[in-house]
Structures are given as C-alpha cells and as structure tokens.
Amino acid sequence: MEEKFNAIEKYNFWGKKTPELGFYRPDYADKIFTYIGNRLVKVLIGQRRTGKSYILRQLANKLTDNSIDRNNILYINKEYTDFDFIANYSDLDDFVRYYKKRLNVSGKIYLFLDEIQNISGWEHFVNSYSQDFVDESEIFISGSNSKMLSGELATLLSGRYVEFEIFPFSFSEYLGILKKECSRQNFIEYMESGGLPELFNLQNDEIKRNYVSAIKDTVFLRDIIQRYSIKEPKLLEDIFVFLVNNAANLVSITNVVNYFKSLGRKTTYDTVSAYIGFMEDSFLVHQSKRYDIRGKDTISGNSKYYINDLAYKNYLYTGFGYGMGFKLENLVYLQLKRAGFKVYTGVFRNNEVDFVALKEDKILYVQATYLMIDQKTIEREYSPLESIPDNYEKIVVSLDDISFPQKNGIKHEQIWKFDPK
Numbered sequence: 001m002e003e004k005f006n007a008i009e010k011y012n013f014w015g016k017k018t019p020e021l022g023f024y025r026p027d028y029a030d031k032i033f034t035y036i037g038n039r040l041v042k043v044l045i046g047q048r049r050t051g052k053s054y055i056l057r058q059l060a061n062k063l064t065d066n067s068i069d070r071n072n073i074l075y076i077n078k079e080y081t082d083f084d085f086i087a088n089y090s091d092l093d094d095f096v097r098y099y100k101k102r103l104n105v106s107g108k109i110y111l112f113l114d115e116i117q118n119i120s121g122w123e124h125f126v127n128s129y130s131q132d133f134v135d136e137s138e139i140f141i142s143g144s145n146s147k148m149l150s151g152e153l154a155t156l157l158s159g160r161y162v163e164f165e166i167f168p169f170s171f172s173e174y175l176g177i178l179k180k181e182c183s184r185q186n187f188i189e190y191m192e193s194g195g196l197p198e199l200f201n202l203q204n205d206e207i208k209r210n211y212v213s214a215i216k217d218t219v220f221l222r223d224i225i226q227r228y229s230i231k232e233p234k235l236l237e238d239i240f241v242f243l244v245n246n247a248a249n250l251v252s253i254t255n256v257v258n259y260f261k262s263l264g265r266k267t268t269y270d271t272v273s274a275y276i277g278f279m280e281d282s283f284l285v286h287q288s289k290r291y292d293i294r295g296k297d298t299i300s301g302n303s304k305y306y307i308n309d310l311a312y313k314n315y316l317y318t319g320f321g322y323g324m325g326f327k328l329e330n331l332v333y334l335q336l337k338r339a340g341f342k343v344y345t346g347v348f349r350n351n352e353v354d355f356v357a358l359k360e361d362k363i364l365y366v367q368a369t370y371l372m373i374d375q376k377t378i379e380r381e382y383s384p385l386e387s388i389p390d391n392y393e394k395i396v397v398s399l400d401d402i403s404f405p406q407k408n409g410i411k412h413e414q415i416w417k418f419d420p421k
Contacts, residue, residue: 001098007082013060013070014103021061022054023177023197027338028166029058035162036063036138041130043149044142046166047283047308048223049215051197052142053077055166056112059140063110071103073110078118089125096129108136116141117148127156142166144223146281165283167338168195168309171331171416184401187416191327194311209315216240216284216312223282230275235260235267239275243285243305244317248326248333250290250302250345276305283308288333291344291356293388304345306333324399325370328415329354332368332397339420351384357420363392364420372398378407385410 011019032042032055042059044052060073074096076083086092092113100109111129116122122141129137149163174190175182177200193199193208196215202208220240225233242256256272279285286306290299307313310327336343336357346353346365355366365388367381385394386408394410397418404412 001095002102004082004085004095005098005102008076008080011077011080011082012075013064013073015070018061018064019057019075020054021058022051023173024058025051025055025173027170027173028055028164029062032059032164033062039130039138039160041126041157041161042138042140043161043163044140044166045146045148045163045283046142046144047168048144048219049196049198050166050168050283050308052166053079053114054197056114056140056142060110060112068110069105069107071105072107073112074099075112075114077114079115086119088120089122092119092122092125093128108138111137111139113139113141115143117143117145123156130157130160144219144282145227146283165337167334168311169197169200170195170335170338172419174200182416184399184414184416187399191310191324191331192314194309194314196309196311199311205315208311212311212315216316219282219284224278228274228278230278232267232271235265235271236275236278239272240279240284240312241317243276243279244307244313246305247307247313248304248329250304252302255302284312286333286337288343288345288355290347293346293348293353293356298344299347306330308334323370325368328370328397328399329368332366332415332418335418336364336366336420341420346384348384348388351387353384353388363390365392365394366420367396368415369396369398371400372396372404378404382407382410 013019035042044055046052057075060075063073064070076086078086086095096111126139126141130139149161169177171187171190174195175186180186196212198211199208202211220233220236224230224236230236239256242259253269253273257267257269260267280287285308288304288306290302292299307330310330313327333343333355336355341357341359341364344356346356353365354368357364357366365385367385369377369381372378372381381396385396388394396410396412397415398412399415403414
C-alpha cells in the first residue's frame with residue numbers, strides 16, 4: 001500500500017504542494033463553496049472534459065485558503081491509472097483508512113472523488129461516510145452520467161445531496177482565459193470554435209479537430225457503448241450526427257427512424273429512443289421539450305435537441321447546411337442552462353417561443369435570432385412574445401451590432417451581452 005500511496009501523492013495537496021488548478025471558474029467554485037460545512041454530498045455532473053476535475057481541485061484549494069489542514073484533504077481521480085488499485089468501494093474504504101493512518105489525520109476529512117462511477121459499488125461508500133457522525137467527513141464527487149444519482153443512491157441520500165451540472169466554457173469564461181474584450185467579433189469567434197476547455201491550449205484547427213474527435217469517441221466508448229452494451233455503434237454515431245445537424249429544429253423519434261429508412265437502413269423506434277437517451281445521459285445532447293404556456297405543462301411528441309458544445313459541429317460535421325442562427329440559438333439555450341433555468345420550447349396558440357426558462361418563481365421568455373435585417377424579421381421575432389398575455393420578462397436576443405429599443409415591454413439584447421440571472 002505504501003507504494004500506491006507514494007504514486008498518488010503528486011495529485012494531492014499534502015505538504016506544500018498545490019496540484020494544477022487551471023483557469024478559475026467562480027460561477028461554479030464560489031457557488032459550490034457556499035454549500036461547504038455540512039453533511040450534504042456535493043455532486044458535480046457533466047460531460048467528460050468540461051472541467052469537473054479542475055473545479056474539484058479549485059474547491060480543495062479554497063479549503064486550504066480557509067485554514068483547513070492540507071493533510072485532511074484527499075483527492076482521487078479514477079481517470080488516472082495510478083488509482084487503478086481502487087476498483088470497488090471496499091478498496092476505497094481500505095485506502096481512506098490507510099491514508100488517515102499514514103498521515104496521522106485527525107478531525108474532519110474532505111474527500112474529493114473524481115469520476116466516481118468507475119468505482120464499483122461507490123454508492124455504499126458515499127452513503128456510509130457521509131452519514132458517519134463519529135469519523136466526520138465531507139464528500140465531493142463527480143461523474144459523467146446524469147443517471148449516477150438515480151435508483152438506490154437517490155433513495156439512500158434523499159435530501160442529503162446537492163447537484164451541480166458543469167458545462168463547457170461560457171463566452172465570459174472564453175474571454176477570461178484568452179484575455180479578450182467583450183465584443184461582437186469575439187463572440188463570433190467563440191461561436192465558430194467551442195467551449196471545451198482544452199481547445200484554448202491547442203494551436204491549429206487540425207489539432208483541435210483531432211481533440212474534439214477524441215472526446216466524442218471517449219464518451220461514446222466509455223459512457224455509452226461499454227456501459228450499455230451497444231450493439232450498433234455506427235448507428236449511435238450516425239444518430240448523433242443527425243442531432244448535431246438538426247439542432248434547434250423540432251425532431252421526433254419517428255422522424256429519425258424514417259430518415260434512416262430513407263437511406264435503406266433499418267432501425268426501430270425503441271432503438272433510436274434508447275440511443276438518444278444514452279447521449280442525453282452522457283451530456284452530449286440536451287432535450288428541450290415543448291411547453292404549453294397557457295396550460296403550464298409539457299407536451300409529448302416533438303422536441304428540440306441542442307448539443308453540449310458547438311465544437312462538435314464546428315470541427316467534426318461542417319459539411320452540412322447549418323445557419324448561424326441555429327448556432328446562436330444553441331448558445332442561448334446553454335447560457336440559460338448555465339444560469340440554472342429549466343428550459344423548454346414554448347407553445348402559445350399557434351406561435352412557437354424559442355425558450356421558456358423557469359427557475360423557482362421566475363419565468364423568462366426568450367426569442368433567439370441571427371439578425372433582424374428588416375421589419376418583417378422584427379415582426380416575426382417579436383410577435384410570439386407579444387401574444388403572451390402575462391407580465392413575465394420577455395427578451396429577443398440577436399447578433400445585431402445595434403441595440404433595438406423596447407417594443408411593447410419586450411427587451412432586445414445583443415447576444416454577447418446576454419447574461420440571464
């Protein structure tokens with residue numbers, strides 16, 4: 001065990017060492033830190049390579065800044081081969097006990113368990129340690145599957161965990177890491193690239209394309225194909241390509257099935273539905289269900305799907321027609337999600353509202369469009385919002401280089417300044 005302990009020491013904060021922290025993301029780290037000091041399990045979820053590991057280390061570092069003994073912090077990342085000896089919850093329990101004895105740790109410990117789904121039976125460990133009132137600990141975990149807290153653990157930890165979804169870099173984070181000014185041109189550059197953190201350390205489009213492809217392949221293989229024993233991996237990727245190139249369009253499972261049938265490829269409704277669900281679970285795509293604004297309930301049937309990062313479109317599937325307006329709409333969706341809203345596609349009478357965003361007692365209606373080039377376009381974008389009779393906030397977001405005045409109480413915001421709260 002001593003040899004294994006020495007191998008993972010470099011990843012931890014013991015002594016005077018501080019592992020690499022990356023670009024500081026206060027919208028996540030500061031918010032999560034406000035929950036510290038209790039038995040709630042802090043759960044970070046999101047697609048692979050969106051920065052969950054860095055945020056965990058940033059949280060650990062904030063603890064040291066708040067006078068927590070460095071030896072009382074243990075960081076384990078199951079993505080690294082040095083941690084392969086921890087295969088199941090029993091191995092994890094044994095190692096935590098050894099770590100405490102080896103460093104003579106006393107008092108409360110802070111456990112950071114990265115990509116925890118790779119530890120068999122991990123939920124037994126988390127449930128036990130988070131509720132132990134004799135040997136106190138506070139637990140932070142991350143995972144790359146939205147269903148990691150479904151089933152047994154959700155029952156065991158009912159009301160005793162708090163969940164945070166981590167997204168690729170926002171536009172403001174893009175500006176921060178590259179030290180750029182907030183401008184229309186820089187937003188266009190962001191929209192034509194993507195927000196996956198490692199992209200900003202790569203020198204040219206070919207390297208970026210290979211990087212994005214590797215992320216996509218890793219998510220497919222480790223989070224979907226292996227996890228769910230997928231029998232048709234080529235179909236899985238082809239469905240993803242279809243969703244990428246139909247982002248912001250209304251799609252039904254039947255549409256997808258019929259599309260592949262038109263190409264001479266047989267598949268079933270259940271297979272397509274399951275494969276899309278797996279991609280949602282691994283955060284490659286997000287579903288926006290239709291929402292009846294008058295009845296205040298979701299509508300079954302067609303939905304829109306948005307991709308978790310435009311890098312998949314920009315670097316992998318560029319050969320398909322895909323307007324700037326659809327990219328802009330995708331980014332507005334992600335920005336609303338980052339702000340903590342539940343986001344739907346609104347339906348009111350015969351009108352479609354791009355987004356109905358709900359958070360606590362707040363409702364926000366948003367139309368997203370590329371450019372309002374003439375009066376006809378302006379009427380088309382404002383009309384659905386004008387038809388809604390309530391007094392909740394209504395916004396039209398666009399890439400126009402001028403800002404339009406309010407129209408019947410509806411605000412206009414330039415996309416690079418759009419910051420929903």
